Amino acid sequence: MLVIVITGLPGSGKTIASDMAREMGLPVITMGDVIREEASRENISPSKASIVLRLRGGTRFVADRILQKIPRSDVVVIDGARSIREIEAIEDALSTKVVLVYIVAPWRQRFERLLSRGRSDDPKVIEDFLMRDLRELRYGLGDLIARADYILVNDSSIEEFKDRVRKLLNSLLTLNNAP
């Protein structure tokens, strides 16, 4: 089983990458969806839910939740692991090493993208953006860069980034299908 985990700081391009995986017909599980479901059930903000869930359930909780959603498939893409603990939870449950794809982008571009995306939990001012980065770093997202199997930079056009994602996914699929 090929398990591709996509990670990166807010605004780096995780959603574009997982949309591309979906377009290519791959099953994609989004960890943020688990958090947003919980947020709407509890009537709190997604930011709050992401903290509450991990505080209540432990560092592996969100990973464990998404594992219930994983389809029987040869390949699966998981969008949004935040820490080495979450990666470990996924590897333990599926008895396989994940392929970690880390997406990076300069902070100014990440901030501008989040401003223009304007999802309900996206920052509107620089202070919110920095706080959100800080929260993700506290989970250990920065440290995950050391564990990255592949790194994609998203610092030019969306088309160029999509192209990089497509090429990487194709090469991973080819490797997986090799005898």
Place this chain on the structure above:
Amino acid sequence: MLVIVITGLPGSGKTIASDMAREMGLPVITMGDVIREEASRENISPSKASIVLRLRGGTRFVADRILQKIPRSDVVVIDGARSIREIEAIEDALSTKVVLVYIVAPWRQRFERLLSRGRSDDPKVIEDFLMRDLRELRYGLGDLIARADYILVNDSSIEEFKDRVRKLLNSLLTLNNAP
């Protein structure tokens, strides 16, 4: 004054980037040199010196030391800041924002490069490599990715990487010289 700080995990390509800056005639200060000097003075390993110096002198100590070496120049390149505290120390002392260039590479390539480089403080086995990464992450090197103004990936040939470095440095110099 344009202060370019180069950072990245061990084996990512910091030395190649600062060599390129030197070739382009820019003054380069290497934070690792401060540590290696101290190591040879105290007759301990550079790894140990890098911890001892920061434990004894505080998180800003190495940054403060290198500041004494900074030449009177319009542009300076500093290789090897490890944490946001070191960046802040440099910014406070020089009363300027630094431009942070973060170099990234997949772990396997970083490991292979360090193996083949074989500098005295380079890891010979995977465990040493992981320990060294861990040490750097504990300084806060992973978190610095959130603060990166520019990110360079070093995952293909050395020529391609050098080319990326040259282009980036040239564009920074051009920006700096613009009225």
